[in-house]
Amino acid sequence: MEIRTASSPKDVKYYTTERLREEFLVENLFKVGEITSVYSHIDRIIIGAAMPITSLMLTPGEEIRAEYFLQRREMGVINVGGEGTIRVDGTEYTLKSRDGMYIGMGAKEVIFSSKEKDEPAKFYYNSAPAHKAYPTVHIKPENCVRVELGSLEQSNHRTITKYILPGQIESCQLVMGLTSLKPGSVWNTMPCHTHDRRMEAYLYLDLSEDSLVFHYMGEPIETRHIVVRNEQAVISPSWSIHSGCGTKAYSFIWGMLGENQDFDDMDGVSLGTLR
Ligand SMILES: O=C[C@H](O)[C@@H](O)CC(=O)C(=O)O
Numbered sequence: 599m600e601i602r603t604a605s606s607p608k609d610v611k612y613y614t615t616e617r618l619r620e621e622f623l624v625e626n627l628f629k630v631g632e633i634t635s636v637y638s639h640i641d642r643i644i645i646g647a648a649m650p651i652t653s654l655m656l657t658p659g660e661e662i663r664a665e666y667f668l669q670r671r672e673m674g675v676i677n678v679g680g681e682g683t684i685r686v687d688g689t690e691y692t693l694k695s696r697d698g699m700y701i702g703m704g705a706k707e708v709i710f711s712s713k714e715k716d717e718p719a720k721f722y723y724n725s726a727p728a729h730k731a732y733p734t735v736h737i738k739p740e741n742c743v744r745v746e747l748g749s750l751e752q753s754n755h756r757t758i759t760k761y762i763l764p765g766q767i768e769s770c771q772l773v774m775g776l777t778s779l780k781p782g783s784v785w786n787t788m789p790c791h792t793h794d795r796r797m798e799a800y801l802y803l804d805l806s807e808d809s810l811v812f813h814y815m816g817e818p819i820e821t822r823h824i825v826v827r828n829e830q831a832v833i834s835p836s837w838s839i840h841s842g843c844g845t846k847a848y849s850f851i852w853g854m855l856g857e858n859q860d861f862d863d864m865d866g867v868s869l870g871t872l873r
């Protein structure tokens with residue numbers, strides 16, 4: 599498990615491109631036949647992926663000193679590859695592309711598999727420390743809350759599908775979903791915001807080989823960018839804006855952990871404030 603420490607905005611404003619990427623960009627999440635994981639000290643999120651050819655069992659790794667991965671944790675998963683299955687303590691769930699799962703604290707055995715070896719499932723996950731066992735649920739995007747935001751005129755017309763949130767799929771602290779831009783729209787989350795109460799992680803998707811996203815981060819008056827390519831993730835500290843502009847329409851999975859689970863508890867940043 600790779601460990602990343604927390605960082606202060608007082609230091610981050612002096613970082614070079616390379617240092618910014620080292621701290622906040624997660625480049626090689628999807629590895630054929632492997633489960634990868636990055637443990638961040640920021641709210642102790644674990645960001646990872648499973649890309650099974652043969653079955654892959656989730657193991658805790660030395661770093662979390664647990665008997666099993668979800669002993670004191672919960673996890674949200676979204677499949678961004680071909681059809682696959684997740685077996686949780688003997689119960690098998692079949693996840694089509696973009697289906698999700700919430701796996702509650704206490705699940706001992708989590709096994710990832712793909713239906714077709716040449717079109718493997720790609721399970722992206724966010725895991726948070728937990729204190730209570732909420733039910734494990736297969737999440738179908740068609741049954742989720744959907745919000746349409748933005749407009750083509752502002753290049754930010756998008757649909758937000760909320761997978762894990764209070765009132766729909768209960769969790770201890772994880773809130774998770776997927777946002778897709780409409781063709782011709784390239785901006786996500788602009789006007790942007792911060793939420794000092796929660797950190798956030800973004801996984802960018804649906805980018806072709808020849809396209810990329812400029813992800814913006816930093817305090818609103820001290821912004822920086824990170825060039826992000828397909829299936830790469832960005833860790834966004836609570837003090838940072840998180841917004842992106844792509845060379846084409848794309849999607850991204852967002853996951854939040856922290857003080858509260860209130861999606862709308864954000865501090866909007868006016869365009870006039872940004873620097
Ligand atoms: O706090 C909320 C998160 O930043 C994202 O959900 C924003 C987002 O998906 C969007 O505006 O498109």
Ligand SMILES: [Zn+2]
Binds near residue numbers: 792798
């Ligand atoms: Zn946010």
